[in-house]
Amino acid sequence: AQSVAQPEDQVNVAEGNPLTVKCTYSVSGNPYLFWYVQYPNRGLQFLLKYITGDNLVKGSYGFEAEFNKSQTSFHLKKPSALVSDSALYFCAVRDGGFGNEKLTFGTGTRLTIIP
């Protein structure tokens, strides 16, 4: 079984400050990890993913995420928040085993950047 948890429903950050959105996961095999962003009434947009290799992954719009195997975490980060970063963020995990097409999503974290 695979699962993902986003422990914070809401995160507020002042504009210009660094931001972190937390994600922890559980899989039996090797994890494939993803972050998506959703703006109101829109579909999800892919931000970045970790498959193998470097634990620090860089993605769109200046976001990055750090894979930590010992803590089973994949936190999303950005050095300096913009008001336009305000949105709903989803972490997702897939067990990297062959033939597993199902992606499991967290419940989402609403990020609000305060001007």
Place this chain on the structure above:
Amino acid sequence: DGGITQSPKYLFRKEGQNVTLSCEQNLNHDAMYWYRQDPGQGLRLIYYSQIVNDFQKGDIAEGYSVSREKKESFPLTVTSAQKNPTAFYLCASSGRDRGNTIYFGEGSWLTVV
């Protein structure tokens, strides 16, 4: 432009009626998915298809049906048996990149009136 097109964006249905949501992709992706999104519950998988003429139930398939007659198309029918169909429905697809990244359409709002 390559992408995933969902239609209609907004749909109103009377109780007891079936409705079909359209999803078309021109990304040449093999796999396609339907998710349902409710506030505070994240995304839940309804059905998915890895190849033409084949599909599998997801976590909440009851009251829904799909078909996959063409690689590009994966329509979802919300039947009258679905007890609480009002939700935001998201179609997605994935190809053969590393990790089989899933990409989403813009979604369809279904409201039962």
